[in-house]
Amino acid sequence: MSSVLEQTVTLHRPRQAAPASPAARWSVDAIEALFNLPFPELMHQAQTVHRAHFDPTRVEFATLLSVKTGGCAEDCGYCPQAARFDTGVEATKLMEPDEVRLAAQRAKDAGATRFCMGAAWRAPKDRDIEKVAELVRTVKALGLETCATLGMLEDGHAETLQSAGLDYYNHNLDSAPDFYGDIITTRDYQDRLDTLARVRSAGVKVCCGGIVGMGETRRQRAGLVAELANLTPYPESVPINNLVKVEGTPLADQADLDPFEFVRTIAVARITMPKARVRLSAGRQQMGDAVQALCFLAGANSIFYGDKLLTTGNPDTGADVALLERLGMTRSAPEAQP
Ligand code: SAM
Ligand code: DTB
Ligand code: SF4
Numbered sequence: 001m002s003s004v005l006e007q008t009v010t011l012h013r014p015r016q017a018a019p020a021s022p023a024a025r026w027s028v029d030a031i032e033a034l035f036n037l038p039f040p041e042l043m044h045q046a047q048t049v050h051r052a053h054f055d056p057t058r059v060e061f062a063t064l065l066s067v068k069t070g071g072c073a074e075d076c077g078y079c080p081q082a083a084r085f086d087t088g089v090e091a092t093k094l095m096e097p098d099e100v101r102l103a104a105q106r107a108k109d110a111g112a113t114r115f116c117m118g119a120a121w122r123a124p125k126d127r128d129i130e131k132v133a134e135l136v137r138t139v140k141a142l143g144l145e146t147c148a149t150l151g152m153l154e155d156g157h158a159e160t161l162q163s164a165g166l167d168y169y170n171h172n173l174d175s176a177p178d179f180y181g182d183i184i185t186t187r188d189y190q191d192r193l194d195t196l197a198r199v200r201s202a203g204v205k206v207c208c209g210g211i212v213g214m215g216e217t218r219r220q221r222a223g224l225v226a227e228l229a230n231l232t233p234y235p236e237s238v239p240i241n242n243l244v245k246v247e248g249t250p251l252a253d254q255a256d257l258d259p260f261e262f263v264r265t266i267a268v269a270r271i272t273m274p275k276a277r278v279r280l281s282a283g284r285q286q287m288g289d290a291v292q293a294l295c296f297l298a299g300a301n302s303i304f305y306g307d308k309l310l311t312t313g314n315p316d317t318g319a320d321v322a323l324l325e326r327l328g329m330t331r332s333a334p335e336a337q338p
Pocket of ligand 2: 149209244309311
């Protein structure tokens with residue numbers, strides 16, 4: 001048996017070295033081994049990586065707006081906006097630029113630096129893209145960073161959005177490839193990867209993450225992080241969502257994920273994608289302040305800021321400002337706009 005000293009020394013030595021070059025791939029085994037580390041060791045590694053690239057006291061505020069809600073043809077098992085689930089979400093048409101301008105101005109006045117527009121589409125049509133491009137121009141003119149999440153893109157769509165001033169496109173892989181089919185059947189993993197490739201080649205930055213707490217195993221959480229970290233390059237923004245259980249969806253009665261497992265997921269995302277904005281995304285309202293603080297310590301440096309996510313609740317802005325203040329933290333300053 002090893003001595004206490006030997007055990008301590010082992011614990012303080014990183015057990016899982018990062019891949020040698022950016023092109024090297026993270027194996028699921030290596031990522032699962034990070035998940036399996038003792039919590040203090042995992043947190044230490046995550047904080048070391050975080051501090052090498054970011055000021056750990058700063059958090060980005062990104063505000064979401066659902067510009068086209070509900071009525072979606074897809075069957076994503078977590079989603080309140082799928083038409084086939086009876087969730088009480090009413091379908092709306094795409095919002096007009098004036099309405100979006102007002103919401104974006106309010107978000108900016110409240111301290112947001114990024115504004116993300118979500119639409120419940122399987123895939124936008126050419127004319128939808130033209131209309132969203134107008135919304136992007138409107139938001140960009142206010143001096144905010146722009147992001148959109150509209151579903152699968154066809155050739156040329158990402159280029160049109162890029163020309164309008166889109167900074168980021170959000171399209172999540174959502175889960176590990178070997179769990180994905182349990183949650184979504186109407187589009188496959190490769191469709192998602194194809195959209196991400198189109199976004200990347202148009203010169204739009206990639207925002208891509210997933211959801212945990214859907215009944216996946218720890219190895220499958222490692223599988224999701226491996227897919228994200230092995231994208232070349234890895235996404236600039238990585239939203240980690242904790243499932244929001246919505247009545248009427250197939251996942252409404254899913255058992256809660258251990259909060260420490262959520263914190264571990266944030267830490268592992270931070271270690272494997274050192275320069276990404278790791279966003280503590282959906283699920284904060286159900287999480288409590290202490291778990292959120294642990295997520296910041298694990299390397300999360302972005303939140304969705306505003307009373308609503310797309311259709312479900314989010315902590316109110318005053319509570320978020322107060323939480324950061326209690327922690328001696330502040331929001332990130334806007335990044336330089338080109
Ligand atoms: N329809 C587009 C799509 O699927 O790409 C864009 C909007 S969709 C609502 C954006 C993301 O929100 C999903 O990929 C999923 O990760 C997240 N999301 C949706 N419902 C959620 C829930 N109940 N809990 C946590 N995250 C959720
Ligand atoms: C992301 O990863 N999470 C956000 C955003 N990207 C679009 C959406 C969360 C949605 C939570 C459920 C709802 O409010 O409808
Ligand atoms: Fe539709 Fe997106 Fe919801 Fe899936 S996640 S049902 S594609 S809105």
